[in-house]
Amino acid sequence: MRRVCQMVLLIGMMVLTQACATARVGVVQEAPATAPKFDRVVVASFSNEVGSSLPATAPENVAGAVIALLQKEHSTVFREVSSTRSNQPTELVVQGKILKYDPGSKAARFILIGLGAGKLELEVAFVNAATGETIEQFSTSGEIMAGGLMGASMDIEDMINSAAKKIVQRLVRYGYTP
Amino acid sequence: MDQVRKFFPQSTIGLIIVAVGMCIFSAGCTGPRQIVAPDDKELPMSNLEQSERGGFTLRATILDEKQAKRLLGVDVASRAIAPILFVMSNQNENPYLIQREHFMLRIDQLRIEPALPGRAAALLRDSSRSQGAAWAGYLVFGIFAAPSIDAAEKKEAASVEKHREVIFSEANLPPGGMIAGYLFFESPFNLKKVQRLDLELSILGNTDKPISIQLSNPYTTP
Numbered sequence: 059m060r061r062v063c064q065m066v067l068l069i070g071m072m073v074l075t076q077a078c079a080t081a082r083v084g085v086v087q088e089a090p091a092t093a094p095k096f097d098r099v100v101v102a103s104f105s106n107e108v109g110s111s112l113p114a115t116a117p118e119n120v121a122g123a124v125i126a127l128l129q130k131e132h133s134t135v136f137r138e139v140s141s142t143r144s145n146q147p148t149e150l151v152v153q154g155k156i157l158k159y160d161p162g163s164k165a166a167r168f169i170l171i172g173l174g175a176g177k178l179e180l181e182v183a184f185v186n187a188a189t190g191e192t193i194e195q196f197s198t199s200g201e202i203m204a205g206g207l208m209g210a211s212m213d214i215e216d217m218i219n220s221a222a223k224k225i226v227q228r229l230v231r232y233g234y235t236p
Numbered sequence: 237m238d239q240v241r242k243f244f245p246q247s248t249i250g251l252i253i254v255a256v257g258m259c260i261f262s263a264g265c266t267g268p269r270q271i272v273a274p275d276d277k278e279l280p281m282s283n284l285e286q287s288e289r290g291g292f293t294l295r296a297t298i299l300d301e302k303q304a305k306r307l308l309g310v311d312v313a314s315r316a317i318a319p320i321l322f323v324m325s326n327q328n329e330n331p332y333l334i335q336r337e338h339f340m341l342r343i344d345q346l347r348i349e350p351a352l353p354g355r356a357a358a359l360l361r362d363s364s365r366s367q368g369a370a371w372a373g374y375l376v377f378g379i380f381a382a383p384s385i386d387a388a389e390k391k392e393a394a395s396v397e398k399h400r401e402v403i404f405s406e407a408n409l410p411p412g413g414m415i416a417g418y419l420f421f422e423s424p425f426n427l428k429k430v431q432r433l434d435l436e437l438s439i440l441g442n443t444d445k446p447i448s449i450q451l452s453n454p455y456t457t458p
Binding site for chain 2: 103113114115116117118119121122123125126129130133138139140141142163164165166168169211213214215218
């Protein structure tokens with residue numbers, strides 16, 4: 059019985075041998091002191107500055123993750139959230155570039171925490187659609203530092219989701235009910 | 237534990253563990269399932285989920301759990317995605333370009349547009365093979381499972397790229413022609429609690445009312 063308990067404890071420890079996907083933000087152009095308000099936000103597909111090593115779905119996946127977060131967790135902040143531009147004057151456009159991508163390795167992360175870490179670097183700008191003025195610009199990144207079973211189950215989705223959270227955190231102050 | 241040992245010698249227990257591990261491990265060697273191309277035969281036979289306007293006929297359905305598993309290869313309900321199969325025909329004399337953003341799903345008071353194809357393909361990713369291989373590594377094979385995890389991951393990533401091509405983005409609808417496609421909506425609400433879902437299509441200009449279909453939600457629980 060004692061051995062069984064030890065085994066269960068050991069397996070539990072191994073499963074928990076993990077960190078999580080994290081994101082960082084570096085400001086390029088500071089946000090204005092008084093945030094202008096918009097009732098429509100457009101999150102266009104991000105541009106691929108990485109090349110063929112970036113999965114073809116990633117640019118749309120980043121934009122989609124931001125849209126999904128806005129709709130799920132901040133559904134009342136903007137009247138409309140879309141991926142396509144309209145001619146409305148009170149429209150905020152989220153433009154982004156994927157600058158760097160390192161998928162890391164699931165297999166390496168599985169073997170040992172610290173090995174096979176993955177990283178995704180983005181540059182994001184909030185643009186007033188009516189004037190073309192860039193309101194705020196920053197860089198952010200999503201990283202996987204996990205190990206063990208958890209590390210083997212994390213992939214680009216987790217990097218994208220953690221970066222999307224950072225983008226949404228800065229975006230909501232431009233809505234009417236942040 | 238001693239009683240188990242009485243009935244099964246240690247070598248038998250070892251063999252069982254290895255056999256189970258092999259089963260999970262081999263999962264990493266087979267590729268993930270591919271999305272089946274959209275087909276109007278999957279639509280319900282009744283005319284309830286059909287709408288006609290200005291020479292266009294739109295039919296659509298929300299794929300139920302069994303259909304989704306069979307056609308898409310994954311359990312979509314647990315991923316909070318509403319998978320919609322639509323078929324549209326054009327009885328006009330002019331061709332039309334139908335785009336993803338022409339569609340909207342109305343859930344209560346909220347209107348959401350279909351997920352971008354790249355986003356939808358990523359949401360439909362089937363990671364069960366690489367996860368199975370990782371579990372096999374933990375239970376039996378240790379670091380020797382790493383190549384299997386690596387192989388499964390590559391196949392899963394390639395499969396996501398292929399899925400993107402199947403998901404509807406845009407299509408030309410010629411006179412007398414028909415198109416079919418999958419649309420995926422990320423519901424902000426739990427689909428089990430949503431009573432009413434309406435699919436809207438606006439291709440006739442902003443001033444016209446969209447073509448609208450009320451869809452029955454197979455995920456609603458009373």
